Amino acid sequence: MQSNKFKNTHVTYAPKQKPLKNDNDNFSQQKVTFDDTPLFFPAGMEKAFLLIYFLTLPYIAGLMFLFFYVGEGKTELFLSINEESSFILTWAIGYEIIAALLLMYIVKMAISFSVTRAKRSGRKNFQRP
DSSP states (O other): OOOOTTTTOOOOOOOOOOOOOOTTOSGGGSOOOGGGSSSOOOTTOHHHHHHHHHHHHHHHHHHHHIIIIISTTOHHHHHHHHHHSOHHHHHHHHHHHHHHHHHHHHHHHHHHHHHHHHHHHOOOOOOOO
């Protein structure tokens, strides 16, 4: 019979612990409330003001686009363009402008979120087990 010379040596390994998980690890999992928005929402009238903002903000953005970009800032040219365009057309132009700006803002927030998350976790040195 052969005896093992390492018979009394006993190696124990600690179980690997899972890292603490933050609730906001995913950008899409963050909670969004009306309190986080920069627009004014009085308590109890959030839906009414949301409808007002949905109708007026794109129209104002469309008017500004028509005045500064299409009308080149000239009042006479803007008034002649505005007479021929309808409310829906001006609103649709403003809606597209606001939608593009919001999409760019969302992409910017997602990129900055991933950058701060990468900085927070830090680069860990690889070690052989």
